[in-house]
Amino acid sequence: MMIDLTAQEPIPEAGVQAALALLRSGKMHRYGEASGVPAEAAMLESEFAASLGRRYAVGLNSCGSTMFLALKCLDVGPGDTVLSNCFTLAPVPGAVAHAGAALRLVDVTDDLTIDLDDLERKAAEGGAKMLLLSHMRGHIADMTRVTDICARHGIGLVEDCAHTMGAGWEGKPTGTFGAVGCFSLQSYKHANGGEGGLLVTDDDDIAARAVLHSGSYMHWRGHQVRPPDEVFERWKYVTPNFSLRMSNLVAAIVRPQMGQPLQDRCTRWNERYHWLAEGLARLPGVYLPQRDAREQYVQSSIQFLVRERSAEQMRHFVHLAAKGGVNVKWFGADDPVGFTSNWKSWRYADMRQDLPQAARVLAGLCDVRIPLTLSRADCEAIVAVIGRALADAQQTQALA
Numbered sequence: 001m002m003i004d005l006t007a008q009e010p011i012p013e014a015g016v017q018a019a020l021a022l023l024r025s026g027k028m029h030r031y032g033e034a035s036g037v038p039a040e041a042a043m044l045e046s047e048f049a050a051s052l053g054r055r056y057a058v059g060l061n062s063c064g065s066t067m068f069l070a071l072k073c074l075d076v077g078p079g080d081t082v083l084s085n086c087f088t089l090a091p092v093p094g095a096v097a098h099a100g101a102a103l104r105l106v107d108v109t110d111d112l113t114i115d116l117d118d119l120e121r122k123a124a125e126g127g128a129k130m131l132l133l134s135h136m137r138g139h140i141a142d143m144t145r146v147t148d149i150c151a152r153h154g155i156g157l158v159e160d161c162a163h164t165m166g167a168g169w170e171g172k173p174t175g176t177f178g179a180v181g182c183f184s185l186q187s188y189k190h191a192n193g194g195e196g197g198l199l200v201t202d203d204d205d206i207a208a209r210a211v212l213h214s215g216s217y218m219h220w221r222g223h224q225v226r227p228p229d230e231v232f233e234r235w236k237y238v239t240p241n242f243s244l245r246m247s248n249l250v251a252a253i254v255r256p257q258m259g260q261p262l263q264d265r266c267t268r269w270n271e272r273y274h275w276l277a278e279g280l281a282r283l284p285g286v287y288l289p290q291r292d293a294r295e296q297y298v299q300s301s302i303q304f305l306v307r308e309r310s311a312e313q314m315r316h317f318v319h320l321a322a323k324g325g326v327n328v329k330w331f332g333a334d335d336p337v338g339f340t341s342n343w344k345s346w347r348y349a350d351m352r353q354d355l356p357q358a359a360r361v362l363a364g365l366c367d368v369r370i371p372l373t374l375s376r377a378d379c380e381a382i383v384a385v386i387g388r389a390l391a392d393a394q395q396t397q398a399l400a
């Protein structure tokens, strides 16, 4: 058996047609100087902002650059400290480095959310300007407590929603709790544009700065949802153009994936997640993160913790699972592999972090993608392969 966990569904026919129409017109750049017709990128921005109940959305070329711009537009720079959860992926510390700020990592719980007691402690130390909260792999912390901690300590909040498009906390969408929400349109995320990012905010100055930084030149009126002209006038001479614009082609492909199609996909992801979770939870030595009833998650991947295995046994398990056709990613590896890395390999940042739980949690943390192409039988087969690989890895070690 070999299941392609990177499989994607085709782009909806309406997206293919919109892309073809764009290719035929040749008008690939979002800022047309002559046409009165709103660009695909501008329409995606207004539709996305409306779907979240936020005033503005700004289209960018990735979620990584969106997080960087969010920090820039909140005046984070050299000399500032940004708190961020240690369980995340490389674009998050990368965005902090891009802004020139120092990274202070916050611990992770067994349920894979940010450790709120550690956050409280590190916030209370003073000195942190911002929390860049990554809803990593779709695990959403208690947002009531997160926002309360940030408010009490005067810390701004930016949300990394690369894994939570369509998700929420107590009925409020992620990306709307802090000053800025950052979304990804990369393949493997919840809407597939190949690459792309969306910055959402209610703040006039942040929106205008993000538009100018993104590389709008003086074409800000090409944005349907935008602050008044006087806000742009305030910023136009002092905001460098970083050329991080969204391509019209990405927007054309993504627009037909939003709204009801996105909701339908979220339902199908969670259906597959529950099939896998039921099976994995029954395997000896496996812990499935517990979820708060207030969390409206969308799981396009599944995480589980393997208890009481050595690093050697974990390596062997990953190897045996791969031989069985299932690509399990392991967050406890010493070296970064493929898309997966852990905080110990982000050595451009300060490595003197105090994270009492991270080593133990990450040592057993495994991750499997959930393509929508999986059937129930595929999910059962995946659980069987993982179960066998776990048992065999333990057996071999016992014999050795």
Ligand SMILES: Cc1ncc(COP(=O)(O)O)c(C=O)c1O
Binding pocket: 062, 063, 064, 065, 088, 089, 091, 092, 134, 135, 136, 137, 160, 162, 163, 183, 184, 185, 186, 195, 196, 197
């Ligand atoms: C947790 C997390 N945040 C942010 C990103 C950045 O997304 P992008 O690839 O659109 O820059 C990723 C990408 O995989 C991610 O995993």
